[in-house]
Amino acid sequence: MVDYPEPVTDLIRRRKSWRSYRREPLSEELKSSIRGFIASLDPPPFGSSVRLELVDAPLHDRSWTPGTYGVVRGASHMLVGILKPSDMAFEDFGYCFESAILYCTALNLGTCWIGGTFSRDYYGRAAGITSGEMIPVVSPVGYVTEKRSILDSVFALSAGSKNRRPFSDLFFKSDFSTPLDKQEAGEHAEALEMVRLAPSAKNKQPWRVAAKNGGFHFFLSRSTGYRSLFPEVDLQRIDIGIAMFHFSSTAASLGLAGSWKRMESSHGISAPKSLEYRASWIPQL
Ligand SMILES: Cc1cc2nc3c(=O)[nH]c(=O)nc-3n(C[C@H](O)[C@H](O)[C@H](O)COP(=O)(O)O)c2cc1C
Numbered sequence: 001m002v003d004y005p006e007p008v009t010d011l012i013r014r015r016k017s018w019r020s021y022r023r024e025p026l027s028e029e030l031k032s033s034i035r036g037f038i039a040s041l042d043p044p045p046f047g048s049s050v051r052l053e054l055v056d057a058p059l060h061d062r063s064w065t066p067g068t069y070g071v072v073r074g075a076s077h078m079l080v081g082i083l084k085p086s087d088m089a090f091e092d093f094g095y096c097f098e099s100a101i102l103y104c105t106a107l108n109l110g111t112c113w114i115g116g117t118f119s120r121d122y123y124g125r126a127a128g129i130t131s132g133e134m135i136p137v138v139s140p141v142g143y144v145t146e147k148r149s150i151l152d153s154v155f156a157l158s159a160g161s162k163n164r165r166p167f168s169d170l171f172f173k174s175d176f177s178t179p180l181d182k183q184e185a186g187e188h189a190e191a192l193e194m195v196r197l198a199p200s201a202k203n204k205q206p207w208r209v210a211a212k213n214g215g216f217h218f219f220l221s222r223s224t225g226y227r228s229l230f231p232e233v234d235l236q237r238i239d240i241g242i243a244m245f246h247f248s249s250t251a252a253s254l255g256l257a258g259s260w261k262r263m264e265s266s267h268g269i270s271a272p273k274s275l276e277y278r279a280s281w282i283p284q285l
Contacts, residue, residue, distance in 0.1 A: 001252040018110035019152035021074035021142035044092035045260035049084040055126040067122030075140035080127040094241020110144035159203040174212035194246040200239040207243040219275040257284040
């Protein structure tokens, strides 16, 4: 499990998307610290091929970060995530990329998951992707400005970024008809709370979790009409991977051991047809 210099729950609570940065390149020390972290990452839960690169994105005489269509201002480094498509690659990708995002948060640097508004060609060249690889997401990394730029505020407002659904909308007992309250979640309540606070594309919060027989079963509630913009990149399965990382890193920090598995069926859980089963966290007894 990832070792952060402070509790992962503090990092999860502190992280927010930031699109305006000071025009100040990162120190060599910070860059090598981030590169050291991403080089030491354990393989993701389902063993997919995921790699991360921190690339320089010099501003030259512009104020916006290249390849971001003016959405990101001032940052001159980009964390680029690369995967080779496979069964659980998007969940594994979300899991790894979020662990690096939280590491940057621990270094007091700003970040922003960007799955839409960036040039895949530009960052494909910068990160040297090879055939069979793709870039689902990038994130600027830098020192944040005191105030958000106007465009940054517009993005944050239009996604309703400050809001999160209540616990009772997201977490259920085995059959999805009865919400699970915090008390019933017991020692796993904090791990679920960290799922609730996770970032997600357009802040859609598509994670739904059913608790059954001590395990936690993660389902995807797909937002309609959402996938079609970038058909080759499944951002909502990446959202599930982010939530998985929040859950298991919090559980591990509380001494709750378990591992991720994909069950053959959805573990006997009668879920509504609208939910897609993705993965289960099974406690180690
Ligand atoms: C997979 C993913 C893709 C995202 N893509 C974009 C994007 O293309 N542009 C953008 O400005 N924000 C993007 N975001 C940021 C979300 O809008 C943001 O996480 C959400 O509104 C919650 O706000 P917060 O991160 O400040 O908590 C993305 C987030 C995720 C997890």
